[in-house]
Amino acid sequence: MSEIQFSDIQVAAERTRGIVRRTPVFTSRTFDALAGACVFFKCENFQRGGAFKIRGASNFLLSIPKDDLPRGVVAYSSGNHGQAVAIAAESLGTSATIVMPADAPALKVAATRAHGGRIVTYDRASEDREAIAQRIAKETGASVVPPYDHPWTIAGQGTVALELLDEIPDLDALVIPIGGGGLISGSSIAAHAIRPGIRIIGVEPEHGNDTLLSLRAGERIGVPLPETIADGLRAGKPGALTFPIVQKHVEDIVLVSDPEIRDAMKFLLMRMKILVEPSGAATAAAVMRGKLPPGIPKLGVILSGGNVDPECLTEPRA
């Protein structure tokens, strides 16, 4: 695949404008005092669909050849990516089929249906969701929308950093969560094009440290599907396309535990009055706990999403 250029991200920003929301940047004096730094939170929890995923999904759909788009799109995800694909398809007047496990939460099924998404369920134990999506694509001519490991998706996610640096140009570092690596790949390409010296710090859950292990090994390493409340960061292995980008652009990866994530969620909710999902609060947790390299005065921190299960609020386990 061809290398992703900054211009791809600029084009993505331009053409997704009618679908993607420009999210606000928040600050908190109390957080700054805790962190010993000036922190600018890019609030993708306020994004359409509740997470940054709509950026990559809509850029992907807008990149599909004009003759193919009417045949629809298909994605396999019970989470933020599935909902984003449904919203992007609805916005562009095409159909979306979302492959979800039969036991997916009713709330997520309803949210996807509300945007006109057709749901196909599968049995986690016996079936392979990717194979199902490929079969649907073959039968219907629909395009499969990958969640992270594709240049169109990555270029779309890069618009997060583009917007943030447009608003706060003199940041010293960006702190970005890593699941499959689409967000950090696109964002670091954009950030280094705009501001070559900016430092990029990735954040992974303690038990989902596949990208950190891979960086150390110099090759992609898989870990067992991690147990963590940060469900959006539960990729078991870096992407084939995202990993070399991470190798090139990311200075370091720091790890956070589930209790640290819960504490950060609580601070964001009770003090800053914003609801951020565990995967989104991982970055804030890393900063709050002083896990970053010292001496970075001005930080951009991406809060990647806000889709929290209601149980996670009503049964605090912290």
Added chain:
Amino acid sequence: MSEIQFSDIQVAAERTRGIVRRTPVFTSRTFDALAGACVFFKCENFQRGGAFKIRGASNFLLSIPKDDLPRGVVAYSSGNHGQAVAIAAESLGTSATIVMPADAPALKVAATRAHGGRIVTYDRASEDREAIAQRIAKETGASVVPPYDHPWTIAGQGTVALELLDEIPDLDALVIPIGGGGLISGSSIAAHAIRPGIRIIGVEPEHGNDTLLSLRAGERIGVPLPETIADGLRAGKPGALTFPIVQKHVEDIVLVSDPEIRDAMKFLLMRMKILVEPSGAATAAAVMRGKLPPGIPKLGVILSGGNVDPECLTEPRA
């Protein structure tokens, strides 16, 4: 007391700028579809201290004669007003004494202390908090900062509408919660000066309808201290100063129940990812439930605060 002019509110906006935060205006396609209107939420839950109260408190402190301010200020409130006075005093380099019931929640005591506020407790059953505040004022030369019924406070609160109409100039109506009436008084003076035809709708809790009863009677009527989760709207009687302003400017008052408020809080949290306290969500509840007069296409809705007791989140009673 002299009548409050629009220029008083403009002056307040100018001089409180270094203390008060210009809060963002949020929108939601899903809420608009539910409401059948274009709704612009003025998010005072993101204000310093978590509520609009800092506007009135800081304008009050800035209006105190220069020789008196060093002697400090005193307020009686275990809620948002007390915290706002502590923050305003800290920002202006003077001392604040906050009179609170001995059984005030530890969290609120801590929040007030964090801003350097001195706490004086009293026994709810046997003591009068206003008398205690007056005695402290007399002994120390400190100025008492009233929560709503004072021209300086009202002018400060009016800056909410000033900012909102500066950002969204063509609103057809404002929807504003009523406790003591400071917020709606200041805001309606500002709104009618900027946009004479704008409609002002007040919102009260069902069991705290003292202002609605007073409007109907043409004089100030008291109700027993109401039982409602909207603790900030639990004034038992309109203010002597605020009531004639409400009579002059407010078209109608609509009532919301506690379950309606809880539903609105849930929508704001789970769909819009923002934490709004019950008193702040009362306006959103009124709009969601179709309680407004019909045919208002473009609404400004004030979400007045976001200081929610943790129990209110972990034990949903809806």
